[in-house]
Amino acid sequence: MDTTKVATSNTTTAATTKKKNRVGAVAGWADDRLGLAALGKKQLRKVFPDHWSFMLGEIALWSFVVLLLTGVFLTLWFNPSMGEVAYDGSYDQLRGIEMSEAYASSLHISFDVRGGLLMRQMHHWAAMLFVASMMVHLLRVFFTGAFRKPRELNWVIGCLLLILGTLEGFTGYSLPDDLLSGTGVRAADGFIKASPVVGTYMSFLLFGGEFPGEAIIPRLFTVHVLLIPGLLLALIAAHMLLLVYHKHTQWPGPGRTEQNVVGYPMLPVYAAKAGGFFFIVFGITAMMGALLTINPVWKYGPYDPSKVTAGSQPDWYMGWPDGALRIMPGLESEIFGYTISWNVMLPILILPIVMFIILLLLPFLDAWITGDKRDHHLLERPRNAPTRTALMVALMTMYGLFWAAGGNDIIAITLHASINQITYFMRAAVIIGPIIAFFITRRWCISLQRKDNETVLHGYETGIIMRSPEGGYSEKHLPLPESKAYALTARDRDPVPNGLPSGGTDANGVPAPEGGRLAGLRHRLRTLYYADNAQKPTPEELAEGHHHAEHEHELQTGMDGHAADGHQFDGHHLVEDEHLRDPHH
Amino acid sequence: MSDHDKDEHGHELSNVPDEAVTDDLYPNPGLPEHHWRPTDVDPKAERRAERQVATLFLLSVVCTVLFVVSYFTFQVGDDWDTIGGFGASNLTLGLSLSGALLFIGIGIIQLARKLMADKEIVEYRHPSASSEADRAEALTALNTGIDESGIGRRPLVRNTMLGAVGLVGVTAIIPLWDLGPKPNQVGPGKKYDYPGAGIENTIWTAGMRVVRDVTGTPIRPADMEIGDLINGEPAGIFNGGPDGEPLEGVVLQINKSKGAVVVVRMEPDEIIPAEGRENWAVDGIICYSKICTHVGCPISLYERTTHHLLCPCHQSTFDLSDSARVVFGPAARALPQLPLGVDEEGYLIATAPFDEPVGPSYWERG
Numbered sequence: 001m002d003t004t005k006v007a008t009s010n011t012t013t014a015a016t017t018k019k020k021n022r023v024g025a026v027a028g029w030a031d032d033r034l035g036l037a038a039l040g041k042k043q044l045r046k047v048f049p050d051h052w053s054f055m056l057g058e059i060a061l062w063s064f065v066v067l068l069l070t071g072v073f074l075t076l077w078f079n080p081s082m083g084e085v086a087y088d089g090s091y092d093q094l095r096g097i098e099m100s101e102a103y104a105s106s107l108h109i110s111f112d113v114r115g116g117l118l119m120r121q122m123h124h125w126a127a128m129l130f131v132a133s134m135m136v137h138l139l140r141v142f143f144t145g146a147f148r149k150p151r152e153l154n155w156v157i158g159c160l161l162l163i164l165g166t167l168e169g170f171t172g173y174s175l176p177d178d179l180l181s182g183t184g185v186r187a188a189d190g191f192i193k194a195s196p197v198v199g200t201y202m203s204f205l206l207f208g209g210e211f212p213g214e215a216i217i218p219r220l221f222t223v224h225v226l227l228i229p230g231l232l233l234a235l236i237a238a239h240m241l242l243l244v245y246h247k248h249t250q251w252p253g254p255g256r257t258e259q260n261v262v263g264y265p266m267l268p269v270y271a272a273k274a275g276g277f278f279f280i281v282f283g284i285t286a287m288m289g290a291l292l293t294i295n296p297v298w299k300y301g302p303y304d305p306s307k308v309t310a311g312s313q314p315d316w317y318m319g320w321p322d323g324a325l326r327i328m329p330g331l332e333s334e335i336f337g338y339t340i341s342w343n344v345m346l347p348i349l350i351l352p353i354v355m356f357i358i359l360l361l362l363p364f365l366d367a368w369i370t371g372d373k374r375d376h377h378l379l380e381r382p383r384n385a386p387t388r389t390a391l392m393v394a395l396m397t398m399y400g401l402f403w404a405a406g407g408n409d410i411i412a413i414t415l416h417a418s419i420n421q422i423t424y425f426m427r428a429a430v431i432i433g434p435i436i437a438f439f440i441t442r443r444w445c446i447s448l449q450r451k452d453n454e455t456v457l458h459g460y461e462t463g464i465i466m467r468s469p470e471g472g473y474s475e476k477h478l479p480l481p482e483s484k485a486y487a488l489t490a491r492d493r494d495p496v497p498n499g500l501p502s503g504g505t506d507a508n509g510v511p512a513p514e515g516g517r518l519a520g521l522r523h524r525l526r527t528l529y530y531a532d533n534a535q536k537p538t539p540e541e542l543a544e545g546h547h548h549a550e551h552e553h554e555l556q557t558g559m560d561g562h563a564a565d566g567h568q569f570d571g572h573h574l575v576e577d578e579h580l581r582d583p584h585h
Numbered sequence: 586m587s588d589h590d591k592d593e594h595g596h597e598l599s600n601v602p603d604e605a606v607t608d609d610l611y612p613n614p615g616l617p618e619h620h621w622r623p624t625d626v627d628p629k630a631e632r633r634a635e636r637q638v639a640t641l642f643l644l645s646v647v648c649t650v651l652f653v654v655s656y657f658t659f660q661v662g663d664d665w666d667t668i669g670g671f672g673a674s675n676l677t678l679g680l681s682l683s684g685a686l687l688f689i690g691i692g693i694i695q696l697a698r699k700l701m702a703d704k705e706i707v708e709y710r711h712p713s714a715s716s717e718a719d720r721a722e723a724l725t726a727l728n729t730g731i732d733e734s735g736i737g738r739r740p741l742v743r744n745t746m747l748g749a750v751g752l753v754g755v756t757a758i759i760p761l762w763d764l765g766p767k768p769n770q771v772g773p774g775k776k777y778d779y780p781g782a783g784i785e786n787t788i789w790t791a792g793m794r795v796v797r798d799v800t801g802t803p804i805r806p807a808d809m810e811i812g813d814l815i816n817g818e819p820a821g822i823f824n825g826g827p828d829g830e831p832l833e834g835v836v837l838q839i840n841k842s843k844g845a846v847v848v849v850r851m852e853p854d855e856i857i858p859a860e861g862r863e864n865w866a867v868d869g870i871i872c873y874s875k876i877c878t879h880v881g882c883p884i885s886l887y888e889r890t891t892h893h894l895l896c897p898c899h900q901s902t903f904d905l906s907d908s909a910r911v912v913f914g915p916a917a918r919a920l921p922q923l924p925l926g927v928d929e930e931g932y933l934i935a936t937a938p939f940d941e942p943v944g945p946s947y948w949e950r951g
Contacts, residue, residue, distance in 0.1 A: 047708040084834055090662040114661050117672065118679045150713035183882060186842070187898060190880025190945035200768045200784065200947045208765035209777065210784065210839045211881070215765065247710055255616030261708050262616065272697035279690030283683045290679020291671065305842030306798055306818065306875060308883045310897045325915060326899045330879075332917030332946060339950040343915045344880060377710060409900060419900055420913055456610075482614050489610045542610050 048270040049250035049263035053140045058274060059133035060161075062281035063126045064236065070123040071225065077113055079105035080175065080221035082214040091298050099177075099302035102217045106176035106297050122289035127169050129285065131317045134162045142362065142392050145380040146249045149373065152363040154242045159360050161235050164228055166317050171224040173295065173315055177217055180295075182303025183312050185216060194344035212305060252378045252490035254483045261377070311409060320399050321352050323406030327426045358395075369525045371495075383452070384491050386445035387529045390438045397437035401430045442532075449534035452488050455480060457537055457545035479549060489537075494530045616705065624699045634699035641692030648684035655681055768949070780825040780832060781840045784947065787819070788840045789923065789938040794820040795848055795872060801831075803932035806868050809850040812889035817872065819844040819935075843943050845875040845883055846923055848933065849905055851892055859908040865924040867933065872923040873909045874943040877901055879916035881945040894920075918946065 031037045048054075081101040087094050089104070090111040109116035138158060141147050147155040170188075174181045189211045192203045208215030247261045256262050264270050288294075300309065314322055324347035331342040366388060367373070382389040404411065405426040412419035459477035466476050480488070537545065623630040655677035667673040715723070736743045770776045772783030781788030794803045798816040801823035809815065819825070822832045822840050832840055853869040865871070873894075875883045882898035892906040901914030909920035921943050926936035942950055 045706070047706055050705075082835075111661060114656055114659075114674055115678050116661070117675045118682070121675075122679075183898065186882060187880045193945050193947040194880075195948070197948055200949055203947070204766060204768050204771070204784075205761065205764040209771060209835075210782070211842055212835075212838050213765070214835045246713060247708070254614040255707070257613065259710055261710060262705050264703070265706055268701050269697050269703070272693050272701060276690045276693030276697065279686045279693065281690075283685075283687030283690055286679050286683035286686060290676050290683060305838055306816070306845035306883050308885060308897055310886060312882070312898050322899075325880075328915045330901070330911055330915050330917040334951060337951040338948055339946045340948075341917065341946040343917050344945070347915075375713060409897070423900070423914075482611060483617060486609075486611045486614055490613075537610065539610060 043244070044267045045265040046244070046270075047247070047261045047263045047265060049248050049256075049261055051251060053144070054248065055277065056133055056137040056140050058277055059281055060130055060137055061236065061240075062278045063129040063133060063285065064232065065278065066126040066282050066285050067123060067130060068229070070119045070126060071229075073115075073119045074109060074123060075225060077105055077109045077116065078102070078175070078221075080218045082177065082212075082217050094298065094301065097302065100217065102175060102177040103297070103302045106178070110298060118286070118289045120289075121292070121294050122285045124173070124294045125288040125292070126285045127172060128294075128316070129281070131162070131165050131169055134158070134165055135317075138162060139392065139396070143382040143389055144249070145376060145385060145388070147363040147366075148376040149367065150375050151242070151246055151249075152367070154239060154246070155363045156360055157235050157239045157242070159356065161232065161239065163356055164232055164235070168224060168228045168232065169315055169317060171220045171228065174220050175217060175224060176295075176297045177303050178297040179300040179303050179307060179309060180297075180312060182212070182305070183308055184314050184318075185303075186211065186305065191344060191348045194341040195349060196338075196340060196345070212303070247377070249377050249379050251487075253487045256378070258375070258377050313407065313410075316403075319406035320402040321348050321406075323402040323404065323408070323426070324348070324351050324430075326408055327405045327423050327430070329427075355395075362391075369522065369529050371522075371526065378490070380491065383445040383448040386442045386449070386533055389445050390441035393441040394434035394438040398430055398434040401426060401433050405430070446532055446534055453534055453537055456485055456488055457541060459549060477549070477552075479546075491536060493535050494533050616707070619704050622699070622703060625703075631700070634695070638692050638696045638700065641688045641695060645685045645688035645692065648681045648688060652678060652681040652685060779836045779839075780821060781836070781843060785942040785950075787843045787939055787943060788821040788825055789819050789844060789935050790821070791935065791937050792928065793935050794928065795846065795923075795925070795933045795935065796820045796823060798845065803930075804848065805931050806850075806870055806927065806933065809848070809870060811850055811852060811869065813850050814885075814887045814889070815848040816875065816885065817846040817848045819846075842881070843876065846872050847875045847885065847887070847894065847905075848872045848925075849887065849889075849892070851889075851906060855892065855906050857907045859922075862908065862922060862924070865922060865936075867925045867927055870925060870933065871905065872925050872933075872935075873903075873905060873920040874923065874939060876920075876944040877916060878911075878918040878920060878943075879914070879945060884920075 027037075027040075079101045083101045084098050085101050085104050087097050087099055087104050087107060089095070089108050091107050094107065106120075109120055111117070141155065141158070170184075174185050174188075189203055189207065192206065193199045195202060203211065206216065206219070207213040208219075248263075250256050250261055250263070264273075301307075313319065325344065328343050328347040331346075333340045333342065405423070408419055408422045408426065411417065412422055459479045462476045462478050464476040466474050468474065479485070624634045625631075655674065659674035659677055661672070661674045668676050714720070731737055736746075766777045768784050772778065772786060775782070795817045796803050796819070798818045801818070801820070803820065804815060804817070818841065822837060822844060824830070825832050825840075831837070848870060849872075850868075850870045853866070856866055856869065856871060858865070875885070877884050877896045877898065879896065879899055879901050882896050884894050884896045884901075884903070886895040886897055887893070887905075888895070892904055893912065894903045894905050894909070896902070896914065896916070899915050901916030902912050903909040903916070903920050904912045908922060911917065911919060921939045921941050923939060924936045926934050928934045
């Protein structure tokens with residue numbers, strides 16, 4: 001390689017320690033005291049692979065930092081007290097009205113502190129971004145199989161971050177004590193009271209007596225600014241440490257294997273890109289805070305337990321349990337003089353916990369069904385795990401339908417439809433929808449697998465129609481470039497489910513090795529898991545495919561180098577001056 | 586790969602086919618050749634990129650200055666409608682802050698893309714597990730430690746210690762008991778007593794007037810037309826203090842959250858009276874708790890033709906002509922009804938308090 005042309009900024013020799021420089025002096029001072037050189041020599045040039053989808057988790061990380069920074073600013077003025085005051089700030093419409101100090105200080109931040117409204121809006125937008133990017137990041141990790149061994153524990157930490165982030169959001173938007181947030185707290189009190197046995201006591205303890213009391217805002221404040229952020233910080237640190245320890249996953253491709261990681265070094269490129277991205281996330285949040293109004297608490301007025309606004313809805317990430325609550329039939333039973341509120345307990349207390357446990361267990365369920373105990377560092381395309389992909393799409397569909405049910409009043413108003421019919425429809429849809437989504441996604445993935453195989457075996461479509469001497473028409477296919485063909489086929493063959501369900505015997509009467517009903521279930525699930533998947537071509541199929549292609553190619557010799565050979569599309573030659581037909585004809 | 590999992594020449598090693606993947610249809614072509622960028626080979630392009638990056642950083646400086654200027658120029662207040670409805674201060678502070686941050690971010694990323702070395706390098710992975718030798722050694726150490734502690738041989742010590750440590754957590758839980766009064770401590774004649782105290786009680790008493798929620802004025806039956814809905818409150822929240830003063834603070838909020846009612850008037854023959862409630866309405870004026878029996882939202886969306894009352898939170902719908910039974914939605918119980926009468930001065934009063942707890946269900950409700 002001719003490196004003489006390389007610009008002076010890119011040195012070709014390794015840096016040496018011949019000359020002591022200032023960086024070296026500082027590093028030496030620090031190492032004398034902290035002994036960081038051993039760590040630095042390994043980590044400073046640590047490799048991070050590049051792909052746009054690896055950025056989603058970064059959005060979550062950086063929006064959390066934005067939340068910490070803007071949140072500290074807000075605490076300087078926010079007064080988490082339910083003591084009553086008469087508002088006397090700048091906002092004319094509410095002046096003189098009795099309200100809690102929490103609400104009054106929220107108005108003060110919005111109207112009398114320069115940059116206060118900006119920080120409030122940035123804080124709220126960053127919270128939305130935080131939860132949304134965690135969810136999309138979770139989907140990315142699941143769809144690409146990045147949760148597989150050895151990363152299951154990091155999946156668990158990520159799930160905890162998601163649920164804590166959601167709770168953090170709920171406690172946060174309850175703090176201003178406006179009419180909307182107070183309505184949310186009122187509903188939360190109803191949820192707590194629906195807990196069997198301890199519900200009433202929990203409500204009285206949490207609210208310091210009867211709802212609404214004067215304790216809930218200061219208590220939520222402590223949870224919001226100390227308890228949950230502390231847990232989030234600790235878990236984020238653990239999440240990052242495990243990421244560094246495991247090294248990031250990468251997509252298969254030329255030179256990228258299970259044993260290596262290819263990408264840019266932490267210092268300088270990755271640090272610069274990630275650090276720069278922090279400023280971009282921060283800057284975009286600032287722009288949203290400047291241009292997009294969010295949670296205009298002054299429009300709702302102070303909380304009054306006898307008032308409510310139509311279209312009361314929680315922040316979007318709380319929407320799905322709220323939807324479940326809306327479409328739940330009104331069941332309640334009374335046993336031995338005690339009340340069990342199934343209509344509240346099932347959708348809001350049990351369903352989210354069950355869904356969360358399912359989410360936590362997904363990696364272990366996947367590993368149990370597949371029996372796969374190997375380490376995985378290469379990502380899988382979603383299509384190459386059709387059942388897994390379909391499972392998540394089914395869960396997403398269920399989530400989406402519950403979420404839509406949380407806006408059944410808005411849908412009814414927008415579509416001029418009957419809210420009753422929408423609710424009845426949703427009751428069925430949340431069960432049928434995911435099932436349909438599962439099967440469609442699964443077949444879709446398998447079709448895409450077949451399409452990949454087709455391309456590997458017979459090449460890609462050039463868009464050139466050939467006419468044979470007999471007058472038949474066919475589209476010309478050309479083999480994939482080597483690197484692409486390698487990336488497409490760099491995946492495992494699915495194991496052939498062998499063995500027999502428990503209790504079964506093979507043709508020779510030998511009983512299956514594993515026993516127990518569980519093993520039988522596992523066998524059936526594994527069979528279903530891989531059933532119908534398209535496997536990548538065998539070497540024989542590939543050889544035959546190539547042979548076939550060569551044969552075709554022979555028929556088309558004479559075309560090579562001309563516009564009709566199709567090779568202009570893979571850059572083999574240019575055809576600017578050529579014409580398929582004689583232009584003078 | 587013990588000693589060279591990380592080395593500067595990794596990119597050369599990567600071209601060695603990987604033995605572990607036996608099922609490859611194609612040989613691993615190895616990393617694609619590195620292409621030099623224009624900024625690597627053309628000093629002019631390099632200089633141009635330098636200028637671009639520096640310009641971006643300077644633009645950030647300009648935005649920071651603008652931020653400081655807008656901070657001192659634009660006042661806040663309730664004239665936040667200025668500049669396209671955004672508020673002058675909010676808009677200028679936000680956009681200049683945004684610019685100051687974005688230009689730094691774009692500048693750094695431009696720097697990384699154009700001017701920093703862009704050669705991908707290769708690092709080898711460690712297995713996440715430790716080596717067998719390390720495992721064995723660690724296990725030995727663990728066993729030695731356990732052995733030397735004698736915990737295994739002394740079950741009495743072990744069990745009492747585990748029990749003590751497990752139990753000591755109680756000291757963190759029990760003090761939470763004082764977070765608030767217990768449900769059975771709140772009520773008339775109990776430790777925590779105030780007007781309307783107790784989860785099963787409200788401030789309503791026999792003879793208490795039903796008043797309008799904002800003004801506190803009493804209601805005459807003649808004030809109401811057929812189809813009207815009045816948001817009512819117990820007169821007690823306006824005069825229920827020990828010396829007849831209005832309730833305030835927590836006690837006011839608690840009583841609003843339990844005492845609020847809706848009063849509606851319909852044709853008397855439209856009312857389907859439940860057994861024992863035949864005389865609970867006055868000339869077609871009927872009164873129910875405003876607090877939803879689902880999770881406690883106040884209800885106020887009334888459809889006068891059908892007499893349906895819809896909760897805006899979760900759309901439970903109650904038929905006010907038929908004892909407010911649930912006709913739709915997730916609520917399980919009818920709204921409690923307040924028996925109405927008229928006092929000597931001709932104002933609407935409650936002839937008795939609610940005969941059941943209002944608001945959301947709870948375990949002990951029965």
